Amino acid sequence: MKVVGLDVGxxxxxxxxxxxxxxxxxxxxxxxARLPEQLRALLSGxxxxxxxxxxxxxxxARELFGAETLTEIRAHALGVKHLFPEVRSILxxxxxxxxxxxxxxxxxxxxxxxxxxxxxxxxRFLEVMAAALGVSLAELAQWALSADQGVNLSxxxxxxxxxxxxGLIGRGEAPERLAxxxxxxxxxxxxxxxxxxxxxxxxxxxxxxxLNQAVVKGLEEALGFAVLVPEAPQMTGALGAALYGAEExxxxxxxxxxxxxxxxxxxxxxxxxxxxxLMAPRFSTPR
Amino acid sequence: MDREDLWRALGLDLEAHGALLEALGPLYQEVFLSxxxxxxxxxYFDSVVADIHGARVAELLQIRESGxxxxxxxxxxxxxxxxxxxxxxxxxxxAGVEVATEKVEELLPRNLCxxxxxxxxxxxxxxxxxxxxxxxxxxxxxxxxxxKAYEIFEAYKPLYVMQVPQRKDEASFTLWLEEIRRFVNHxxxxxxxxxxxxxxxxxxxxINRKRKALARLNRLRFNDPPxxxxxxxxxxxxxxxxDDPERFSSRxxxxxxxxxxxxxxxxxxxxxxxxxxxxxxxxxxxxNWKVTHLVExxxxxxxxxxxxxxxxxxxxxVAVSETSRKGLLRALAERYFKIDxxxxxxxxxxxxxxxxxxxxxxAQGVIHYALKFCDPYTVESYLVERxxxxxxxxxxxxxxxxxxxxxxxxxxxxxxxxx
Numbered sequence: 001m002k003v004v005g006l007d008v009g010x011x012x013x014x015x016x017x018x019x020x021x022x023x024x025x026x027x028x029x030x031x032x033a034r035l036p037e038q039l040r041a042l043l044s045g046x047x048x049x050x051x052x053x054x055x056x057x058x059x060x061a062r063e064l065f066g067a068e069t070l071t072e073i074r075a076h077a078l079g080v081k082h083l084f085p086e087v088r089s090i091l092x093x094x095x096x097x098x099x100x101x102x103x104x105x106x107x108x109x110x111x112x113x114x115x116x117x118x119x120x121x122x123x124r125f126l127e128v129m130a131a132a133l134g135v136s137l138a139e140l141a142q143w144a145l146s147a148d149q150g151v152n153l154s155x156x157x158x159x160x161x162x163x164x165x166x167g168l169i170g171r172g173e174a175p176e177r178l179a180x181x182x183x184x185x186x187x188x189x190x191x192x193x194x195x196x197x198x199x200x201x202x203x204x205x206x207x208x209x210x211l212n213q214a215v216v217k218g219l220e221e222a223l224g225f226a227v228l229v230p231e232a233p234q235m236t237g238a239l240g241a242a243l244y245g246a247e248e249x250x251x252x253x254x255x256x257x258x259x260x261x262x263x264x265x266x267x268x269x270x271x272x273x274x275x276x277x278l279m280a281p282r283f284s285t286p287r
Numbered sequence: 288m289d290r291e292d293l294w295r296a297l298g299l300d301l302e303a304h305g306a307l308l309e310a311l312g313p314l315y316q317e318v319f320l321s322x323x324x325x326x327x328x329x330x331y332f333d334s335v336v337a338d339i340h341g342a343r344v345a346e347l348l349q350i351r352e353s354g355x356x357x358x359x360x361x362x363x364x365x366x367x368x369x370x371x372x373x374x375x376x377x378x379x380x381x382a383g384v385e386v387a388t389e390k391v392e393e394l395l396p397r398n399l400c401x402x403x404x405x406x407x408x409x410x411x412x413x414x415x416x417x418x419x420x421x422x423x424x425x426x427x428x429x430x431x432x433x434x435k436a437y438e439i440f441e442a443y444k445p446l447y448v449m450q451v452p453q454r455k456d457e458a459s460f461t462l463w464l465e466e467i468r469r470f471v472n473h474x475x476x477x478x479x480x481x482x483x484x485x486x487x488x489x490x491x492x493x494i495n496r497k498r499k500a501l502a503r504l505n506r507l508r509f510n511d512p513p514x515x516x517x518x519x520x521x522x523x524x525x526x527x528x529x530d531d532p533e534r535f536s537s538r539x540x541x542x543x544x545x546x547x548x549x550x551x552x553x554x555x556x557x558x559x560x561x562x563x564x565x566x567x568x569x570x571x572x573x574x575n576w577k578v579t580h581l582v583e584x585x586x587x588x589x590x591x592x593x594x595x596x597x598x599x600x601x602x603x604x605v606a607v608s609e610t611s612r613k614g615l616l617r618a619l620a621e622r623y624f625k626i627d628x629x630x631x632x633x634x635x636x637x638x639x640x641x642x643x644x645x646x647x648x649x650a651q652g653v654i655h656y657a658l659k660f661c662d663p664y665t666v667e668s669y670l671v672e673r674x675x676x677x678x679x680x681x682x683x684x685x686x687x688x689x690x691x692x693x694x695x696x697x698x699x700x701x702x703x704x705x706x
Binding site: 056070071072073074097108109110111112114116 | 678683690692693696697699700701703704
């Protein structure tokens with residue numbers, strides 16, 4: 001059976017195609033303002049039996065293509081559980097949202113927290129700060145890693161923090177220390193979410209911000225244990241959506257009247273997507 | 288009287304008011320009229336909303352013109368029985384949608400509870416006929432935001448403030464009983480007439496009947512499948528603050544008869560086994576239907592509101608065994624003193640009450656709804672979550688639609704977690 005998992009996020013759209021349980025395609029592109037056209041183009045030429053969508057645009061995909069839907073929370077839980085069967089907690093920091101999840105040993109979400117409506121501590125926050133410093137995201141991470149100490153940023157709101165950073169640049173503060181301060185602000189925010197769900201190891205970090213080594217290192221230092229990062233941390237939502245399609249039977253979820261079907265993710269080492277290196281689990285650089 | 292004339296007579300801003308009512312139509316269509324399997328008895332309540340600023344306002348204006356007082360209230364602590372007993376009418380005020388933000392923010396801080404900002408906005412923009420038809424308002428000290436806002440608000444409308452105590456001990460009860468006596472004295476002075484125990488007894492029975500009918504509605508919702516949606520039930524609780532109590536009670540009793548038939552026939556608004564949610568927290572004034580609507584369009588059904596627009600209003604009845612003025616006032620004070628508002632410290636009654644609602648309704652989850660900047664409820668949500676027998680999702684939001692999709696994601700994920 002061929003299943004497409006689509007994660008329509010605020011900054012990027014991700015697609016994972018599973019064929020008989022193996023990842024045969026994984027692709028990611030920036031979200032455009034003409035989302036319906038973009039999604040149609042993305043799916044054109046693809047043949048599949050089931051389409052499952054997650055992310056902010058999931059309901060659009062349901063309207064356009066009759067996709068089944070699930071939330072990013074559940075999708076990440078399924079995707080990460082598949083890659084890291086031992087996982088107990090997940091931190092996902094995407095373009096606009098950050099989430100912390102705690103799972104039981106069967107992979108069910110038992111508690112989750114999300115940031116509120118503002119973009120404090122998300123990928124967007126990093127982007128705005130990198131722009132204020134005039135560097136790429138990769139350089140920002142390098143700067144942060146090279147500083148012995150960071151400045152203390154008091155503002156967490158993206159717009160206020162930008163003003164604060166601009167003010168500190170004007171005072172001649174070293175950009176490395178600023179970069180480190182920016183990373184520390186994200187780490188603090190993430191720790192707040194993780195504490196609220198009672199996060200414990202093994203913890204898997206997903207979303208675009210997981211690519212930032214400085215954030216990973218900061219989290220590990222604060223938590224006191226290793227943080228696991230998948231090879232392609234942005235893809236776990238789409239992977240989870242595809243796995244849901246491959247493993248779940250849904251009865252009339254879209255009608256709004258009946259309950260979502262009971263979910264029992266059944267990931268095991270044997271059905272892991274070894275065919276695609278993108279999906280192989282990977283430990284972050286040990287400290 | 289023609290509606291436009293009525294609103295003009297009350298000094299409303301006709302143009303802005305027209306725009307407000309126009310915005311309500313499509314929202315009502317989306318949230319209520321698009322539902323399937325609605326009980327027939329909802330027809331009456333639909334008609335009340337269709338003319339929400341019309342017929343009832345005209346009735347209240349008549350009451351006022353006949354020399355009887357119309358009193359506006361913000362809170363379930365105001366002992367409305369006393370107002371009815373003195374021949375007056377009691378009405379809730381508009382506070383469920385953000386209006387005239389710029390004007391409000393000239394007087395109030397930006398970071399203040401949306402409900403307080405809303406009632407200010409309605410007054411400053413002259414958009415609430417209920418506010419305008421009132422002779423005076425009765426405020427109460429249930430939070431610092433309101434308490435301090437009244438000091439500014441009294442420049443715009445005559446206002447009487449009751450002091451609600453914050454502890455449930457003997458001394459606080461004495462204070463509260465005294466506050467009720469003081470309120471009665473104030474009304475008697477303003478109206479130039481005395482409260483008769485006989486009339487008070489009748490008023491208590493009138494309001495008890497309304498609370499009984501609402502309690503019956505709430506019990507019927509505990510059936511699986513529930514015979515009425517959470518949206519419709521919320522609307523009924525909201526209209527309880529506006530409508531004529533006698534007419535409201537008889538229409539609601541008729542609706543309950545219909546719901547009983549539905550239950551016997553095993554008929555409901557959703558399939559049996561649909562996830563059941565109790566909504567707990569801050570009041571939801573018309574047209575604040577956002578969270579219930581999101582829950583019920585995400586595959587669950589709301590089977591109870593642990594809220595001032597809900598169980599806190601319905602609550603206990605006033606004992607009418609007494610005949611003396613003193614005895615009746617004491618019975619009244621006792622009933623109101625049992626309200627488990629988050630303003631009380633400590634407030635274990637609320638958590639016990641919520642646990643009992645969960646048990647009776649068979650709810651699988653609680654959604655804790657707090658208005659932004661509402662300290663008593665946002666702070667208390669921690670204890671509510673910690674002591675709840677079922678999982679709790681804590682939401683903090685205001686009246687704006689901008690966080691709808693974020694809320695939807697949280698609510699759907701919560702429902703996935705429960706399934």
